[in-house]
Amino acid sequence: MHAYEAIEQSLTFIEEHLTKEISTEELANTVGLSPFYFQRLFKRLVNKPVQEYVKLRRLAKVIENLKSTDQRILDVALEYGFSSHANFTRAFKETYGITPESYRRDLPMLNTFDKPEVSMNYVLIDEGVPLVVGNIVLEIKRKTLEKPEIYFGLETEVCISEQMPVGESTGVDVPGQLWKRYHMEKASIAANLNTTVEMGMSHAEGTAQNLFTYFAGGLVQNIPDRLQDGFVKRELSAGEYIVCRVEAENFEDLVTVALDQASKYLFGTWLQHHSLTTEPFSAEKYYRDAEDMAYMEIWVKPLPLKNKS
Incomplete structure (x- = not known):
């Protein structure tokens, strides 16, 4: 397996488990790499640390839900692994510069972090x-x-x-x-x-x-x-x-x-x-x-x- 194929495999695993707990060690194990080497390789190919990437993909999915469903903001946040409304609001505002409430009210277009296709490189x-x-x-x-x-x-x-x-x-x-x-x-x-x-x-x-x-x-x-x-x-x-x-x-x-x-x-x-x-x-x-x-x-x-x- 090429190195980039291992990272692509881990990206697919992340997409399939965004509503569950995802540890860096578990991801490394799924592709047969040590956590140390996996983290270095992941950051090099994805341009984000592992858990930062997981957070950004969860927030992207949250945005999809807030735009297309009537679910309560807190329920969506909890579904995607945020421990509290305050924790979620802080992460959302740090990432997008606005609160979840402002987003749902105004629905501005946002830059979200999409799942990359590493093999294209x-x-x-x-x-x-x-x-x-x-x-x-x-x-x-x-x-x-x-x-x-x-x-x-x-x-x-x-x-x-x-x-x-x-x-x-x-x-x-x-x-x-x-x-x-x-x-x-x-x-x-x-x-x-x-x-x-x-x-x-x-x-x-x-x-x-x-x-x-x-x-x-x-x-x-x-x-x-x-x-x-x-x-x-x-x-x-x-x-x-x-x-x-x-x-x-x-x-x-x-x-x-x-x-x-x-x-x-x-x-x-x-x-x-x-x-x-x-x-x-x-x-x-x-x-x-x-x-x-x-x-x-x-x-x-x-x-x-x-x-x-």
């Missing part, structure tokens, strides 16, 4: 070869955009260290909140949009250190004489791109777990192994016209060799 696919991992399919190709695409939407600045997957930090999902706002306000520009394509664009050029600008909007099918107040126009420029297509079982999984895992693979594994650098931006194109699947694409622009440093 050790698989290098060729262009045009699909990779099936967990519940997603991804494929990387090169594409040429012959003419620019115009998008109308909303924009905000985001702290890099506080957003997943780049910052590995939990808390309020600022891009997700921007998407919620866009979908609430887009009716005023709907006549100008192609409703089957939406784009999220991140770019760091021209922003302060540790910040990036995030845009959320829809593809324009006709340009008005005047853009509605509060909205901005952004362009996906013509040129050569590396495109990572991602498919998932449903749209919610696509924009959370699948996007997180695909981004980590593209930027953390694939581009690095191909010795490629890209311009300081990426685009997420979401397609709403497929009935039998949910899919999106991550677009990045490779830098010419002469511009690489």
